[in-house]
Amino acid sequence: MAVLPIALARISLTSPIFLIPTIIAVLWILTYPTIYFISNHKVSSDFEFHFEAVFGLYFVAWISSLGIFAQQASWLSIPATIFLSLAELIMLAIPVAQLIYYALYKACINENGMEMIQETHYNEIIEYIKSMPLLLNITVIISSIILATAITYANYNELKVTAPLDTISLSIVAIIAIFLSSYLWKKKHGVFIRTAIVEFYLDVKEYLATNLQYTQNMQERISKLQVTTLDKSTKPHTILLIIGESESRDYMKAFNKDYPLETTPWLSEMEQSKNFILFPNAFSIGANTVLAVSNALTESNQYNDKKFYESCSIIDIAHATGYKVHWYSNQGHLGSADTPVTLIANTADVAKWTKQELNQVQYDESLLPYLQELDPTQNNFLVVHLKGSHFNFSNCYPRNFTKFGTPGKYELEANYANSIAYTDSVLEQIFNYAKDNLNMQAMVYFSDHATVPDKRRSPNFEGLASVRIPFFTYFTVH
Numbered sequence: 226m227a228v229l230p231i232a233l234a235r236i237s238l239t240s241p242i243f244l245i246p247t248i249i250a251v252l253w254i255l256t257y258p259t260i261y262f263i264s265n266h267k268v269s270s271d272f273e274f275h276f277e278a279v280f281g282l283y284f285v286a287w288i289s290s291l292g293i294f295a296q297q298a299s300w301l302s303i304p305a306t307i308f309l310s311l312a313e314l315i316m317l318a319i320p321v322a323q324l325i326y327y328a329l330y331k332a333c334i335n336e337n338g339m340e341m342i343q344e345t346h347y348n349e350i351i352e353y354i355k356s357m358p359l360l361l362n363i364t365v366i367i368s369s370i371i372l373a374t375a376i377t378y379a380n381y382n383e384l385k386v387t388a389p390l391d392t393i394s395l396s397i398v399a400i401i402a403i404f405l406s407s408y409l410w411k412k413k414h415g416v417f418i419r420t421a422i423v424e425f426y427l428d429v430k431e432y433l434a435t436n437l438q439y440t441q442n443m444q445e446r447i448s449k450l451q452v453t454t455l456d457k458s459t460k461p462h463t464i465l466l467i468i469g470e471s472e473s474r475d476y477m478k479a480f481n482k483d484y485p486l487e488t489t490p491w492l493s494e495m496e497q498s499k500n501f502i503l504f505p506n507a508f509s510i511g512a513n514t515v516l517a518v519s520n521a522l523t524e525s526n527q528y529n530d531k532k533f534y535e536s537c538s539i540i541d542i543a544h545a546t547g548y549k550v551h552w553y554s555n556q557g558h559l560g561s562a563d564t565p566v567t568l569i570a571n572t573a574d575v576a577k578w579t580k581q582e583l584n585q586v587q588y589d590e591s592l593l594p595y596l597q598e599l600d601p602t603q604n605n606f607l608v609v610h611l612k613g614s615h616f617n618f619s620n621c622y623p624r625n626f627t628k629f630g631t632p633g634k635y636e637l638e639a640n641y642a643n644s645i646a647y648t649d650s651v652l653e654q655i656f657n658y659a660k661d662n663l664n665m666q667a668m669v670y671f672s673d674h675a676t677v678p679d680k681r682r683s684p685n686f687e688g689l690a691s692v693r694i695p696f697f698t699y700f701t702v703h
């Protein structure tokens with residue numbers, strides 16, 4: 226698609242209507258993925274698929290097909306020069322800005338950087354520019370003007386040439402131009418908004434807007450909230466809530482005695498104790514994280530149609546009863562799959578994400594050091610959000626933990642069983658720490674939803690197997 230328009234019009238590869246968008250495309254394809262990789266490869270084992278490469282190639286096709294179209298009539302040369310040059314300069318500015326950011330801060334733009342950019346006033350930008358050396362400012366301004374002039378001049382020289390095409394070629398070029406004018410820039414599922422950098426920008430924008438609303442609504446939510454505590458004990462204690470990920474009780478020996486592998490040695494032992502209650506018939510409300518967690522932790526549910534941001538959360542309740550709330554998460558922070566849960570988490574007194582903090586590969590055990598932040602002389606409500614059995618399962622546990630199958634081999638069921646066994650051992654460690662150090666009175670564990678490991682996940686409801694979650698509680702008995 227990238228070279229079809231110029232091939233049909235028999236235009237040289239050195240023509241500005243091909244060369245300029247190609248340089249911009251290469252910058253798009255290389256800049257963000259490279260900078261992201263350099264900055265994050267040590268801490269994150271998962272990379273999402275983004276549309277940088279697709280956008281670059283389609284951008285070449287879009288610009289060159291519009292350019293060829295403009296060459297069909299001489300009166301089009303000036304408006305086409307203005308339009309195409311402007312589009313190229315804007316699309317050039319985005320990767321160049323990222324490179325400058327990298328040169329200044331030696332890292333890919335992260336959430337904090339993006340939030341600051343979006344919350345910065347024009348006055349602050351002017352102040353910032355003024356704070357830079359004068360020579361640098363002059364150099365940047367002059368080179369920008371030269372670049373803009375050069376691009377415009379080169380485009381005009383090419384577009385003022387009238388080069389009529391035969392009807393069939395012209396029709397194909399026109400179809401490409403029309404198709405890409407829509408598909409590249411559509412607000413829903415367009416290519417541009419699915420590039421990593423633009424998606425990131427939009428995620429942060431959405432987060433800032435909804436976070437403001439959720440926090441503004443908090444006072445109103447809490448003012449109507451009346452809480453009576455049943456526990457009259459005055460001794461400082463901790464209540465622990467652990468949220469798992471994509472764990473199905475069908476694959477947990479403690480819940481399903483017919484399952485051939487011992488995936489839950491700790492829980493199978495704890496089950497014998499009268500302090501533990503395993504619920505054999507728990508179901509999550511749906512099979513995706515945000516839906517399940519936001520309903521599990523707030524009063525909104527499938528029966529009352531309450532809006533998420535108007536609903537009291539379990540954290541609001543913990544606050545109302547005087548608990549200090551800590552939230553530690555090994556999940557993502559922003560994005561359509563994370564933001565609503567992050568909004569709830571942000572109302573905690575302390576909320577931390579391993580992705581923002583630690584400099585190591587983030588298996589769930591990386592959450593353990595955070596527990597030392599809790600003060601045992603206070604009443605604590607502690608929430609731990611695990612990565613659990615998040616797809617890809619083999620990224621959820623260290624390779625030397627492998628109990629089933631071959632280490633490092635991609636086998637869905639064996640990888641899944643290993644991730645469950647690993648979660649069991651992480652639960653044991655968190656439980657033991659809280660019991661020994663924090664005077665833990667109660668613990669609740671549930672997985673947000675389940676999954677069927679050998680089946681591809683789909684946004685549609687795929688049967689009860691994907692919502693059969695593990696749910697168990699622990700209470701001290703006085």
Ligand SMILES: [Zn+2]
Nearest residue numbers: 471513514673
């Ligand atoms: Zn989930």
